[in-house]
Amino acid sequence: MVNKSNKNDVIKILGEPSSKSNFDKNIWFYIEQKKQNKSIIKLGKQFIEENNVLTIKFDAKGIVNKKEFLNKDDLKEIKFAKGETVPAYTNNSFMYDFLSSFRDKINAPFKKKNKK
Numbered sequence: 001m002v003n004k005s006n007k008n009d010v011i012k013i014l015g016e017p018s019s020k021s022n023f024d025k026n027i028w029f030y031i032e033q034k035k036q037n038k039s040i041i042k043l044g045k046q047f048i049e050e051n052n053v054l055t056i057k058f059d060a061k062g063i064v065n066k067k068e069f070l071n072k073d074d075l076k077e078i079k080f081a082k083g084e085t086v087p088a089y090t091n092n093s094f095m096y097d098f099l100s101s102f103r104d105k106i107n108a109p110f111k112k113k114n115k116k
Helices: 007-012 072-078 094-115
Strands: 027-037 044-060 064-071
Touching: 007 044, 044 072
Parallel strands: none
Antiparallel strands: 027 044, 044 064
8 A cells, every 4th residue: 555555545445534634735544433331320421442543644646655553552652742832923912903903893893783
């Protein structure tokens, strides 16, 4: 499959991906999750029996150049960054003021209708 199959081949075999990367259109994700009830006594309570993720990366020509399969245990070991993304503008910046006034102008007709 690697270095041989293309996007159309993958769709024929696996179907449409569960998700595509927002950052790179050539990265597709296939997600499988199986849940099972814990017991009859605990109605509605479920646990995740399987949680698998297949990541397929394509080159610029749409040919598969890498695939990675992660199961439930692999996913537990992934370390996520603890930092937060900070917006490029603050409450007292020009961009914040501009967007706020723009929002107020859009909402103005609705405010007038609600007061009547």
